[in-house]
Amino acid sequence: MSDYRLVATTVCQALTSVAASVVLFQSFSQTILPNNSQEYVYGYIRHVATRMSRQLTMTIREYDGLFGDELYEAAEIYLAGKINPSTKKLRVSKPKSEKSFRVAMEKDEEVVDVYEGVKFKWRMNSEQVKNNAQGSNNFTVSLRQVENRSFELSFHDKYKDMVLGSYLPYVLEEAKIIMDEKKTVKLFAVNYDGIYETLGNVWTSVNFNHPSTFETLALDPQLKKNIISDLDGFVKRKEYYKRVGRAWKRGYLLYGPPGTGKSSLVAAMANYLNFDIYDLDLNQIRYNSELRKLMVATANRSILVVEDVDCSSLMLDREKEQELSVDDKRQVTLSGMLNSIDGLWSSCGDERIIVFTTNHKHKLDPALLRPGRMDVHIHMSYCTPDGFKVLASNYLQIQKHPLFENIENLMKNVEVTPAEVAEKLMKNDLPDIVIQELLDFLEEKKENST
Numbered sequence: 001m002s003d004y005r006l007v008a009t010t011v012c013q014a015l016t017s018v019a020a021s022v023v024l025f026q027s028f029s030q031t032i033l034p035n036n037s038q039e040y041v042y043g044y045i046r047h048v049a050t051r052m053s054r055q056l057t058m059t060i061r062e063y064d065g066l067f068g069d070e071l072y073e074a075a076e077i078y079l080a081g082k083i084n085p086s087t088k089k090l091r092v093s094k095p096k097s098e099k100s101f102r103v104a105m106e107k108d109e110e111v112v113d114v115y116e117g118v119k120f121k122w123r124m125n126s127e128q129v130k131n132n133a134q135g136s137n138n139f140t141v142s143l144r145q146v147e148n149r150s151f152e153l154s155f156h157d158k159y160k161d162m163v164l165g166s167y168l169p170y171v172l173e174e175a176k177i178i179m180d181e182k183k184t185v186k187l188f189a190v191n192y193d194g195i196y197e198t199l200g201n202v203w204t205s206v207n208f209n210h211p212s213t214f215e216t217l218a219l220d221p222q223l224k225k226n227i228i229s230d231l232d233g234f235v236k237r238k239e240y241y242k243r244v245g246r247a248w249k250r251g252y253l254l255y256g257p258p259g260t261g262k263s264s265l266v267a268a269m270a271n272y273l274n275f276d277i278y279d280l281d282l283n284q285i286r287y288n289s290e291l292r293k294l295m296v297a298t299a300n301r302s303i304l305v306v307e308d309v310d311c312s313s314l315m316l317d318r319e320k321e322q323e324l325s326v327d328d329k330r331q332v333t334l335s336g337m338l339n340s341i342d343g344l345w346s347s348c349g350d351e352r353i354i355v356f357t358t359n360h361k362h363k364l365d366p367a368l369l370r371p372g373r374m375d376v377h378i379h380m381s382y383c384t385p386d387g388f389k390v391l392a393s394n395y396l397q398i399q400k401h402p403l404f405e406n407i408e409n410l411m412k413n414v415e416v417t418p419a420e421v422a423e424k425l426m427k428n429d430l431p432d433i434v435i436q437e438l439l440d441f442l443e444e445k446k447e448n449s450t
Contacts, residue, residue, distance in 0.1 A: 056157040061150040068200060071168065074175035075151050076104055079122055081178070082111050115167050118159055123152040184208075186276040188298075195290055202297045208277060212267035216394050218387035218418040219261065223378070227265075230376060231273060235351065247347045251354045251373050255361040256380030259419030262357040265380070266305055275353065276302045282312040288336030295340045296348050303353045309368075310358040334365055342373050383418045385411055391418065395425035396434060403435045410442040414449065 062072045089106035105124040113120045126149045187208040194201030234250045241248040254262040385408035424438045
């Protein structure tokens with residue numbers, strides 16, 4: 001028994017000595033070494049210790065080349081709910097457009113997660129590097145500090161197959177559930193100051209609080225039904241698109257006179273699918289290379305919108321492109337747009353919808369309209385009797401009125417947009433007054449058209 005006590009005493013003394021040495025070294029290094037050198041030394045010690053153990057460490061970077069890494073994004077969302085109350089450093093932010101705070105791990109902080117009885121240690125790493133980006137005309141655009149972030153996932157090497165086979169897929173799935181529960185539809189616009197930086201900086205967003213839904217749209221009921229059916233079919237056919245060898249995307253062309261509800265339909269689609277909207281103004285983009293980068297930077301499960309595409313001075317037909325000068329050829333062209341939505345770059349993402357709107361369909365190059373680019377053409381017509389009933393219900397909360405029949409008969413012969421009707425219905429809360437004014441407006445419009 002005395003031998004066991006002697007061994008135990010010796011071990012305790014050795015551990016105490018090691019602990020004291022570590023504390024002494026740490027104190028010495030903090031006094032003598034600058035901060036950068038301390039990080040290097042500590043990193044080297046961790047590296048040596050890791051090599052001597054059975055621990056395996058996987059690195060998950062925020063960006064994989066040009067693209068944001070899906071696993072990194074999922075880990076950041078998943079780990080936000082696993083942060084220990086004793087954690088000393090947290091990254092907290094609150095965008096102006098959001099109600100709640102965002103909480104994430106800060107540099108050098110660790111989180112221990114337990115999955116099926118196995119412990120996994122996550123560590124956040126970050127380093128500042130200079131971004132020396134080159135523009136399309138070969139001049140240096142910026143020299144600002146860019147943060148490169150990554151996660152380190154450490155575990156016993158015998159669980160490698162478990163990590164790749166079930167743990168990481170579990171993290172992805174849990175993050176998706178969390179994201180779907182908390183997601184607010186966003187409206188993105190181009191961030192021109194960040195267009196030559198990392199992909200995460202080329203778009204900027206605000207919360208999208210547009211109230212438009214398919215129930216409130218003044219559209220023909222059968223047309224609504226067809227659009228909803230097409231959207232449902234698109235989001236459910238991932239394996240089908242993969243099997244037939246096509247990118248999982250769908251194009252919609254909305255055409256018709258101004259005021260017929262094209263923008264409202266886009267908003268209703270986004271709210272129905274819970275998809276973010278990316279608003280792309282082609283007249284503000286200078287080069288095809290910028291367009292490609294913007295397209296690649298759009299997230300999955302999103303709608304890319306190009307409004308009034310016929311008004312873009314850069315969307316030339318391909319015959320006219322041959323007449324451009326060298327400087328003009330640097331601009332966004334129809335060929336560049338077609339390559340972005342239907343070429344090799346179009347496969348860089350899944351579950352994406354592209355919407356073009358136009359007041360003049362006949363002005364567009366036929367190459368832009370073919371199936372595979374614009375798969376569904378939706379004519380946004382003038383207000384119909386069915387559309388009027390929807391508007392009356394929305395604005396006046398009435399389904400019947402003695403003057404409805406007269407108004408509906410006039411709408412069959414008068415070209416009036418849903419926007420014009422809505423403007424009349426908003427003027428007063430008293431249905432009798434508003435309906436009479438709308439009837440007078442339609443009769444006057446009919447007289448002026450004859």
